[in-house]
Each structure stands twice: as C-alpha cells, then as structure tokens.
Amino acid sequence: MTLKLQKQCIETVLAMHEQRAGACLPEPYETEFWVYHQKRAIDSFLKFCKLGGMIYLCLAIFITFRNYSIIPLTDLHHDFWRSAVSTLNGGICLLVLVLAARHPKAQTYFRYFALLIVGWAIFLTAVLTLSQYTSSLRQQFVFIIFIFIFGYIMTGVKPLHMFVVGLIASAAIFAMFFYLHISFDSVVLLRVFFGSNLIGFAITKVINHQEKGSFLKTKLIEVDQEILKNYNHQLLKLSQYDGLTSIANRRSLDDALERYYALAQAEHCPLAVVFIDIDYFKAYNDHYGHLQGDQVLKCIAQVIQRTIRHQDFVARYGGEEFVVLLPNTDVDQAYLAASRISRAVDELQIHHEKSEIGQYITISLGLAVYTVEYPISANQLLSFADRALYRAKACGRHQICQHVISDEDHDIEPKQKAT
Numbered sequence: 001m002t003l004k005l006q007k008q009c010i011e012t013v014l015a016m017h018e019q020r021a022g023a024c025l026p027e028p029y030e031t032e033f034w035v036y037h038q039k040r041a042i043d044s045f046l047k048f049c050k051l052g053g054m055i056y057l058c059l060a061i062f063i064t065f066r067n068y069s070i071i072p073l074t075d076l077h078h079d080f081w082r083s084a085v086s087t088l089n090g091g092i093c094l095l096v097l098v099l100a101a102r103h104p105k106a107q108t109y110f111r112y113f114a115l116l117i118v119g120w121a122i123f124l125t126a127v128l129t130l131s132q133y134t135s136s137l138r139q140q141f142v143f144i145i146f147i148f149i150f151g152y153i154m155t156g157v158k159p160l161h162m163f164v165v166g167l168i169a170s171a172a173i174f175a176m177f178f179y180l181h182i183s184f185d186s187v188v189l190l191r192v193f194f195g196s197n198l199i200g201f202a203i204t205k206v207i208n209h210q211e212k213g214s215f216l217k218t219k220l221i222e223v224d225q226e227i228l229k230n231y232n233h234q235l236l237k238l239s240q241y242d243g244l245t246s247i248a249n250r251r252s253l254d255d256a257l258e259r260y261y262a263l264a265q266a267e268h269c270p271l272a273v274v275f276i277d278i279d280y281f282k283a284y285n286d287h288y289g290h291l292q293g294d295q296v297l298k299c300i301a302q303v304i305q306r307t308i309r310h311q312d313f314v315a316r317y318g319g320e321e322f323v324v325l326l327p328n329t330d331v332d333q334a335y336l337a338a339s340r341i342s343r344a345v346d347e348l349q350i351h352h353e354k355s356e357i358g359q360y361i362t363i364s365l366g367l368a369v370y371t372v373e374y375p376i377s378a379n380q381l382l383s384f385a386d387r388a389l390y391r392a393k394a395c396g397r398h399q400i401c402q403h404v405i406s407d408e409d410h411d412i413e414p415k416q417k418a419t
Contacts, residue, residue, distance in 0.1 A: 003223055004227070006223055007223045007224065007227065011220065013025060013216060017212060022209055033211075033215050037211060037215075038156045038157075041155060042101045045097065045155075045156075046098070056090065063140075067083040070136055071134050075132075075134055078132070079133055082131060083128070083129075083132065083137060086124065086125050086129060090121060093118075093121045097117055110155075111155070114151065115165045118147065118150070118155065119165040119166075119168060119169045122144055122147050122166065123172050123173055125147065126173045127173060130177070144193070144196065148166060148196040148199075148200045151200070152200035152201065152203065153200075159200075159204040159205050160201075162200070162204070163197055163200075163201045166193070166196075167194075170194060239251065242301075245297055245298050245301035247304075247314055250317055252315055257273075257325060258378055261370065261377075264370055267328075269327070270328065270329060270330045270331075271325070271327055271329070272325075272326035272333070272334035272367060273323065273368050273369075273370075273385040274324040274385065275382075275385040275389040276322040276324065276341065276364070277320060277321050277322075277363065277393065278296070278297075278300065278320040278361065278363055279355060279363060279397040279398055280354060280355045280397075281296075283354035284354060296350060297316075299348060300345055300361075300363070301316065301322065303341070303348060304322060304324065304341055304344075309326075312324060312337075321389075330369060331402065334369055339400065341365065342398075345361065346360065357396065357398050358398070364398060364399060365389065365392060366389030366391065366392050367385055367401075367403070368381055368384035368405060369402075374406070391403075
C-alpha cells in the first residue's frame with residue numbers, strides 16, 4: 001500500500017511539474033533531485049575531464065603562441081605575462097575541480113568548490129584580459145561567456161546560486177576596473193557579463209526542468225519495478241508456501257526432496273524422511289469446527305518448524321499431513337528427531353474430546369531412511385515413509401514406526417496415494 005501511495009504522489013508531482021515550467025519540486029523531491037543531479041554532474045565531469053584537459057591544453061598552447069606573435073614588442077612584457085597567467089589560471093581551476101570531484105570527502109562540498117572556482121575564473125580572466133594594452137587581446141574577454149556556460153551546465157549547481165556568483169564576480173570586476181583606472185566600454189561589458197549570466201541562467205532552468213521530469217519518471221519506474229518485485233515475491237510465496245500454515249507446500253516439497261536426494265547420492269550420506277499425521281483430525285474438525293482446526297494446523301506447523309534443525313525441511317503434504325526431510329541423518333538420529341517432534345506436540349496440550357487415545361491432540365509418525373546400500377529413488381523413499389505412517393496409525397496411533405529398507409524394496413515402485 002505504501003508503494004502505491006508513493007506512486008500516486010510521484011504521478012501527481014510529475015503532472016504538476018509538466019504544467020509549471022521552472023517551478024521547484026515539493027520537498028523532499030527537490031532535495032533528492034539536486035543530490036542526484038550533482039552526482040550525475042560529477043560523474044560526467046570526471047568522465048570527460050581527460051578529453052577536456054587535452055583540448056584545453058592544445059588551445060592554451062595555440063593561444064599562447066598566437067598572443068606572443070601578435071603582441072607588439074613595446075607591450076610584450078606587459079601583455080604576454082597577463083595572457084600566460086590567465087591561461088594558466090584556467091588550467092589550475094580545472095585541475096582543482098577534478099581533484100575535488102575525485103576525492104570522496106570533497107565531493108560533498110563540490111558545489112561550493114565549483115561556485116568559488118568559477119567566480120574566481122570569471123574575475124581573474126576579465127581583469128587580466130581587459131588590462132592588456134593590445135586591443136586584439138582585450139577582445140578575448142568574450143571567452144568569459146564560455147566560463148559562464150561551463151559553470152551553469154557542467155558543475156551541476158543550482159542556477160540561482162551560479163547567477164548570484166556571476167553577479168558578484170561582475171560587480172568585483174567593475175570595482176577593480178574603477179580602482180585600477182582601467183578604461184572600458186561599460187555597455188559592452190554589461191552585455192557580456194550580465195547577458196552571459198542571464199543566458200546561462202535561462203538555459204540551465206530549461207535543462208533542469210527537463211531533467212527534473214526525467215528524474216520523476218525514473219523514480220516512477222523504480223517504484224513500478226518495486227511493486228512488480230513485491231507482486232512476484234508474493235506470487236512466488238503463494239506457489240511455494242502453504243497459505244494456511246506459512247510453511248512449504250507440496251510443490252516445494254517435491255523440489256526439495258529432489259535436491260536433498262541428489263545431495264545424499266553425491267556425498268554418500270543418509271537422508272531421512274518423516275511423515276506426520278494428526279490423529280483423529282477429522283473428528284476434531286467435526287466437533288470444534290474448521291476454523292479451530294485451522295488454528296491447530298498452524299500451531300503444529302510452527303512447533304515442527306521450531307523443533308527441527310535449520311538445515312532440515314518441513315512442508316505441509318496435504319490436509320493434516322506433514323513431511324520432514326532430515327539430510328545427513330541416520331536411522332537413530334531420525335528416530336530421535338521424530339520423538340522430539342511428537343513430544344513437542346504433546347506439550348501443546350490441545351484438548352481433543354473426540355480422540356480415542358487421549359484427551360489432547362497427538363500425532364503419528366512414519367520414517368524411512370535412504371542409504372547408499374539400498375539405491376532406491378526419492379519417490380520410493382517418500383512412499384516407504386508413508387507406509388510406515390499407515391502402520392503407525394494401524395497399530396493404534398500416537399507412535400513412531402520405521403520402514404526398514406531391504407533388498408526386496410529395490411524394485412518396488414511407489415503407488416499413487418488414494419485421495
């Protein structure tokens with residue numbers, strides 16, 4: 001039910017998100033989205049950092065030689081080192097981001113590193129570029145547009161945070177120009193700085209809106225998969241477990257018997273089968289009612305489950321009959337295990353007025369043990385335990401009988417039990 005409610009909630013949020021462009025998601029989806037978005041951004045950044053680093057290195061070498069060739073000799077000392085420092089600063093900023101993205105502890109604070117480094121890159125690049133004397137180099141400040149776009153798209157931070165950092169960096173640049181008395185065209189700079197900031201903000205809002213929709217759809221798919229997984233688990237449980245007693249059913253018994261039998265053959269170890277039947281259970285149902293009879297079946301199933309070992313297997317065979325598989329158990333050990341089960345049921349002291357052997361619920365047990373000396377089949381082993389149970393019932397009930405397998409049993413095929 002919880003998963004269904006969660007699915008309905010996500011569907012409602014997704015419908016609202018598709019109608020309101022740019023709106024924030026309700027908590028905690030908004031917080032979860034940004035954690036998810038930041039992780040994706042870090043993964044993408046690390047995935048392409050080598051390629052990006054190589055491209056930046058090639059561009060840096062090209063720009064450095066190009067700038068050196070176009071700077072007049074009179075301004076070479078003044079302009080070239082500014083150009084070189086600006087290029088080197090970009091590489092250092094990228095390296096710091098890569099280190100922050102790679103370090104597990106630093107990943108938690110990656111968005112702060114990204115905001116600080118992008119803001120610093122915008123500020124220093126603008127100051128160094130626009131303070132050069134060569135006019136063609138001063139025009140390179142338009143590369144700041146790429147820094148803005150990188151900060152908005154590649155770092156995975158919230159657009160509003162990057163927008164504020166862009167405004168602070170732009171204000172610091174103008175303040176520095178006034179302080180250093182650097183001449184500049186205010187209209188052009190405003191268009192570049194604030195225009196780039198606004199464009200980056202708008203583009204990122206559109207991208208994030210689409211990514212939020214994809215995020216919600218992914219969560220919806222995950223919930224659907226979880227619901228389907230639960231349905232499959234319930235179907236598997238229904239197919240393998242008895243609905244009343246919650247222990248294995250006849251189908252699971254057949255599979256387990258084949259596995260245990262194959263293991264006993266491979267390891268040359270004994271395998272014991274114990275058949276259990278509740279004495280005079282039909283009379284109990286007729287007198288106390290089927291609802292009370294169902295409670296008895298549940299109670300006895302739980303007692304058997306608690307009494308056997310963890311490697312043993314118990315199943316409801318049908319009606320009031322149970323079967324216990326005891327791997328690596330010889331005749332004496334199997335008899336002791338059957339005795340413990342019988343005593344545990346006796347200790348329940350469930351009143352049974354219609355029983356002909358006592359005042360409480362009792363059980364009859366039949367057992368048979370497979371050994372390598374007598375290579376019978378798994379079905380024959382189950383059939384011999386069933387025969388022993390019928391002998392226990394014929395001899396007065398509330399007792400344990402064993403079918404001793406001999407040479408005469410080799411060729412005996414089990415008969416289908418009458419229903």
